[in-house]
Amino acid sequence: MTAYKSLEALRKRASVLGNAVGILHWDQETMMPEGVAPGRARDLAELSLMIHEIETDERLPDLLAEAEAQQDQLNPWQKANLREMRHYYVHANATPAELVEKIVIARSDSATTWKEARSANDFKRLAPKLEVLFNLQREVATIKSEALGVTLYEALLDEYDPGRREKQIDALFDDLAGFLPAFTREVMDKQACGPAVLQPQGPFPIAVQEKLSRRVMEILDFPFDRGRLDTAAHPFSGGAEGDNRITTRYEEDDFTKSLMAVIHETGHALYEDGRPGEWRGQPVGESRGMTLHESQSLLLEMQAARSEEFIRYLAPITREILGGSGPAWEADNLLRLYRKVEPGLIRVYADEVTYPLHVILRYKLEKAIVADEIRANDLPAAWNEMMEKYLGITPPNDTDGVMQDVHWPEGLLGYFPTYSLGALAAAQIFAAATEAAPDILPGLAGGNFKPLYGWLDDNIRSLGCLYTADELIEKATGAPLGTEAYKKAVRARYLD
Amino acid sequence: MTAYKSLEALRKRASVLGNAVGILHWDQETMMPEGVAPGRARDLAELSLMIHEIETDERLPDLLAEAEAQQDQLNPWQKANLREMRHYYVHANATPAELVEKIVIARSDSATTWKEARSANDFKRLAPKLEVLFNLQREVATIKSEALGVTLYEALLDEYDPGRREKQIDALFDDLAGFLPAFTREVMDKQACGPAVLQPQGPFPIAVQEKLSRRVMEILDFPFDRGRLDTAAHPFSGGAEGDNRITTRYEEDDFTKSLMAVIHETGHALYEDGRPGEWRGQPVGESRGMTLHESQSLLLEMQAARSEEFIRYLAPITREILGGSGPAWEADNLLRLYRKVEPGLIRVYADEVTYPLHVILRYKLEKAIVADEIRANDLPAAWNEMMEKYLGITPPNDTDGVMQDVHWPEGLLGYFPTYSLGALAAAQIFAAATEAAPDILPGLAGGNFKPLYGWLDDNIRSLGCLYTADELIEKATGAPLGTEAYKKAVRARYLD
Incomplete structure (x- = not known):
């Protein structure tokens, strides 16, 4: 039960950060003055990193294994909660940090180019950016498909x-x-x-x-x-x-x-x-x-x-x-x-x-x-x-x-x-x-x-x-x- | 220099959390629907706790001592930054956690009573709450006055x-x-x-x-x-x-x-x-x-x-x-x-x-x-x-x-x-x-x-x-x- 409770405490903290991200994002799209955008983007990135750190906490593998071994002490809601915690864990930990970082950059590059290419009706400009991003996503798919035992898609x-x-x-x-x-x-x-x-x-x-x-x-x-x-x-x-x-x-x-x-x-x-x-x-x-x-x-x-x-x-x-x-x-x-x-x-x-x-x-x-x-x-x-x-x-x-x-x-x-x-x-x-x-x-x-x-x-x-x-x-x-x-x-x- | 840079990284993270608290607080007072109040209060308390954890990080005493010993490598802005970090540290670490918690409760109690006592013009109701809070604040003052080498006030x-x-x-x-x-x-x-x-x-x-x-x-x-x-x-x-x-x-x-x-x-x-x-x-x-x-x-x-x-x-x-x-x-x-x-x-x-x-x-x-x-x-x-x-x-x-x-x-x-x-x-x-x-x-x-x-x-x-x-x-x-x-x-x- 202790392992399970520790997992709950970690998720609780991630959810508080998630709530902050949610309101900051809402504010960004509805209320925030324009000039704040770069600073807000940096703050949101740091908060997301903090959530990621909780989801990749080094104690998690042991805590999850221990809680799963003691599943019979959990009620159905707690069991389902534990299953979802494992799901979060797999997604957050499957992908190496360098790959995540490459994707962040490729995504930003491709999304920015998309806006320009779209107004210029110039798909050729977008294609190479998409190619880079798709290659990286295929890498993620390969890693996660092994972790989850499912197809790439x-x-x-x-x-x-x-x-x-x-x-x-x-x-x-x-x-x-x-x-x-x-x-x-x-x-x-x-x-x-x-x-x-x-x-x-x-x-x-x-x-x-x-x-x-x-x-x-x-x-x-x-x-x-x-x-x-x-x-x-x-x-x-x-x-x-x-x-x-x-x-x-x-x-x-x-x-x-x-x-x-x-x-x-x-x-x-x-x-x-x-x-x-x-x-x-x-x-x-x-x-x-x-x-x-x-x-x-x-x-x-x-x-x-x-x-x-x-x-x-x-x-x-x-x-x-x-x-x-x-x-x-x-x-x-x-x-x-x-x-x-x-x-x-x-x-x-x-x-x-x-x-x-x-x-x-x-x-x-x-x-x-x-x-x-x-x-x-x-x-x-x-x-x-x-x-x-x-x-x-x-x-x-x-x-x-x-x-x-x-x-x-x-x-x-x-x-x-x-x-x-x-x-x-x-x-x-x-x-x-x-x-x-x-x-x-x-x-x-x-x-x-x-x-x-x-x-x-x-x-x-x-x-x-x-x-x-x-x-x-x-x-x-x-x-x-x-x-x-x-x-x-x-x-x-x-x-x- | 490394110790100083680590201190900067810790403060940077605290400031990102501080920015989130700032916007969430603004939102609470201007935009937030009323029914959200209890959940928001819990989230703000958890975020404040996270800031407090950074400010009481167990690495801080060594990092501060090391950075202060290497002060001659810092420029005047960095030196002043280090002085202010020490100031944060003293205030965050002087008071034991149990005392902080007692104050949070006493303050909430006294502030709530104040609203009622004020509209009822009944200072007698408020006085005992104030007394409790003042006693706790005197404890804080005693501890901090020793840490800072100043008077209680x-x-x-x-x-x-x-x-x-x-x-x-x-x-x-x-x-x-x-x-x-x-x-x-x-x-x-x-x-x-x-x-x-x-x-x-x-x-x-x-x-x-x-x-x-x-x-x-x-x-x-x-x-x-x-x-x-x-x-x-x-x-x-x-x-x-x-x-x-x-x-x-x-x-x-x-x-x-x-x-x-x-x-x-x-x-x-x-x-x-x-x-x-x-x-x-x-x-x-x-x-x-x-x-x-x-x-x-x-x-x-x-x-x-x-x-x-x-x-x-x-x-x-x-x-x-x-x-x-x-x-x-x-x-x-x-x-x-x-x-x-x-x-x-x-x-x-x-x-x-x-x-x-x-x-x-x-x-x-x-x-x-x-x-x-x-x-x-x-x-x-x-x-x-x-x-x-x-x-x-x-x-x-x-x-x-x-x-x-x-x-x-x-x-x-x-x-x-x-x-x-x-x-x-x-x-x-x-x-x-x-x-x-x-x-x-x-x-x-x-x-x-x-x-x-x-x-x-x-x-x-x-x-x-x-x-x-x-x-x-x-x-x-x-x-x-x-x-x-x-x-x-x-x-x-x-x-x-």
């Missing part, structure tokens, strides 16, 4: 979604890749025969949009006494344990994007807020990886908030706060607007039907990158070919093609699949919830999220990392993560 | 104003105590014969007052790219190195207090901002104690901003932004308003002539407390007696008497004198500056602070802790800290 993915396997993703994504292109055409044909979609006409002053955001967050029971909404150039959901700060940005001529973005980030925040409080500061009290996290934001945004029930409730509130009138503000039009399906170039603007195709494309390419089967220079051609294959469009330039996302220039390989795995999980969880609790949909129709949250609290939020992501999904929904609920949901929404 | 004072001696304060304060009561009456008699002071009539919406604050801060060259102005219930100047965040609060019916409070905090911020950048993160790069700090805020507020030159420049700006008109808004009236002398009960509302008398009273009482010559229970009577003696008024209750300040309930003994020592220093420094640089006063008349700042940068701000506070004052002004410049300044301002 899984070794990278494991940091974002522990335990996830390629085979499972392949099967799910092949299924979607077979289904979605034809389904997209079918939906588009149907929508072409329906009424035109009207865009409410602005401008919508930012202060008024912010008022709408807060009103909707109140409806969603966002805990404003334990969180904030602010504006940031690159919106994110952050803060610290028990202090969830979400951000958004507003466009004066279109309120619709920001509104759903706020609901999305609220989903992330509510997942964080619902974590088991008695495990604050411990790994088992954390959220369960990016697939689950994305499932919680998408469940709120795509499943609950775009339901007919909620849009009909939301329409008059939106109209009143923004001072709109006319047919563009009717619930029927808002429903059409929020359900318009159309292949586009840009992932972040994609609708829920075409979005997975963007992700599948990236997944296939990054598997090839990790397997060293493709050179950075060949990415644009491969990208454009797959865009044509999956979405039927070819990017007119690399800026709106292979260079649109910051992920690869930042060295984030293995992150993309969690977006669509999260979408599948969201559909599956929402279906299970609404079946188990028949008052959820009538609740949404009256702006009452409590029935939904009651189920989510019991089955997802309060469980932290007690189970693996897949165990959690299967326990909550009665089935392993699959595509059926998602396909059923989009068929019902877009074709019935 | 000096041992406490040393944390706020290193090297300051009781004898020096006694002499300065006796001088002021002899001068000020008669001078106050003389000024009041004179002002009674002058024109009535008119109070500009509000309400002044907070948004407009904030606009005025920002305008005035721009005139004062506040570096908004390295700092912020926000609102807080208990205004302070804080933030992190290179990131100076000041706060204020507004009263809708009176803009005059907040305006000068903002100028005061700007003075603190500019001192911080002017610290030697190449010594960021090191003790020698820090500001030189509370007397110097207060001298910089008061120099801006009392000497520069209340000068006839600047008030004449400020009056039309104030009138325009606040939309005022009539005789109350004329520069002559604003001058009278900002120079009204009248003994009052409350220190923080006192004018610059009667303010030192409030401080002297507290100084004498806390010397008696530290010497164990007075019981907490006897403080109200002693307080009221001295109020009558120095200011000619007797508080009608203890809430507006002995319980008005948070300092003693917070265990801050030895802090009060720095306010008035700072006022003396401000007058002396301003006199030296305006004599050395004749363009300072004409500058203020045109809202141009650059001549003043040029002199302050060279002689105060950029010197950090290279010298002791007294050395710094003597080098800058050509004389030891005294009362002459202050007396000359108030005579000129109030009687001529």
Whole structure:
């Protein structure tokens, strides 16, 4: 027990530093005066180093071994906590310090070049930087795959979604890749025969949009006494344990994007807020990886908030706060607007039907990158070919093609699949919830999220990392993560 | 040199944690949602503990001894840095951990009780808590006085104003105590014969007052790219190195207090901002104690901003932004308003002539407390007696008497004198500056602070802790800290 308690104390300290980093990062993106940037970057690097030092503390191997040998003295939560501590340990200690340092430099170089190359539409400038970064990431993957006993790609993915396997993703994504292109055409044909979609006409002053955001967050029971909404150039959901700060940005001529973005980030925040409080500061009290996290934001945004029930409730509130009138503000039009399906170039603007195709494309390419089967220079051609294959469009330039996302220039390989795995999980969880609790949909129709949250609290939020992501999904929904609920949901929404 | 470099690395890390604490504290007072308070308090306590661990690192005694033995290899800045490291070490290591912990508990208990006792005007409730805290502080004073070779009171004072001696304060304060009561009456008699002071009539919406604050801060060259102005219930100047965040609060019916409070905090911020950048993160790069700090805020507020030159420049700006008109808004009236002398009960509302008398009273009482010559229970009577003696008024209750300040309930003994020592220093420094640089006063008349700042940068701000506070004052002004410049300044301002 003593070894386990020592491990808890170390994690507790790391979590306090993590909270400080979280608030300093939030401050950096929302409040910090510009001239402070270099000093803040140095401070954040030093604090991250301090966390890393705790995670590579020389006492850890013995403490972990001893605690694991005495596992039968631990209760299930403590056991799960110990499992997660081991997970942290493997990731922090697998990679030698020199390699970590090389990656920090290569990442900064590549991310900086990405900004310039993107505005100049000059992928050739970015390619050599990506090549360097990818080579280093392959080194990491090789080392971690041995430590974890998994494939190279899984070794990278494991940091974002522990335990996830390629085979499972392949099967799910092949299924979607077979289904979605034809389904997209079918939906588009149907929508072409329906009424035109009207865009409410602005401008919508930012202060008024912010008022709408807060009103909707109140409806969603966002805990404003334990969180904030602010504006940031690159919106994110952050803060610290028990202090969830979400951000958004507003466009004066279109309120619709920001509104759903706020609901999305609220989903992330509510997942964080619902974590088991008695495990604050411990790994088992954390959220369960990016697939689950994305499932919680998408469940709120795509499943609950775009339901007919909620849009009909939301329409008059939106109209009143923004001072709109006319047919563009009717619930029927808002429903059409929020359900318009159309292949586009840009992932972040994609609708829920075409979005997975963007992700599948990236997944296939990054598997090839990790397997060293493709050179950075060949990415644009491969990208454009797959865009044509999956979405039927070819990017007119690399800026709106292979260079649109910051992920690869930042060295984030293995992150993309969690977006669509999260979408599948969201559909599956929402279906299970609404079946188990028949008052959820009538609740949404009256702006009452409590029935939904009651189920989510019991089955997802309060469980932290007690189970693996897949165990959690299967326990909550009665089935392993699959595509059926998602396909059923989009068929019902877009074709019935 | 190696020992010295190791010491620098330790201090650097402590300063990064200090910066995090600074921003988290700022956030707590300005942005943080209420419900986060308990978690934030725990995080701040843990971060403070981490700083304390660095300051009590077991390698320090050897490292300090070795570096001190090799002092001849250090340049003057490094030598001063080492001296300040020793100072940190003595304060952090003198007090045993159990005593520190007892004080944390007693302080929290006494500060909480103070709030209740104050609103209930019930000093009897507070007295036993104060007694406990004072006893513990006397223990600290005893231990530190041995470590530092100074008197008990000096041992406490040393944390706020290193090297300051009781004898020096006694002499300065006796001088002021002899001068000020008669001078106050003389000024009041004179002002009674002058024109009535008119109070500009509000309400002044907070948004407009904030606009005025920002305008005035721009005139004062506040570096908004390295700092912020926000609102807080208990205004302070804080933030992190290179990131100076000041706060204020507004009263809708009176803009005059907040305006000068903002100028005061700007003075603190500019001192911080002017610290030697190449010594960021090191003790020698820090500001030189509370007397110097207060001298910089008061120099801006009392000497520069209340000068006839600047008030004449400020009056039309104030009138325009606040939309005022009539005789109350004329520069002559604003001058009278900002120079009204009248003994009052409350220190923080006192004018610059009667303010030192409030401080002297507290100084004498806390010397008696530290010497164990007075019981907490006897403080109200002693307080009221001295109020009558120095200011000619007797508080009608203890809430507006002995319980008005948070300092003693917070265990801050030895802090009060720095306010008035700072006022003396401000007058002396301003006199030296305006004599050395004749363009300072004409500058203020045109809202141009650059001549003043040029002199302050060279002689105060950029010197950090290279010298002791007294050395710094003597080098800058050509004389030891005294009362002459202050007396000359108030005579000129109030009687001529």
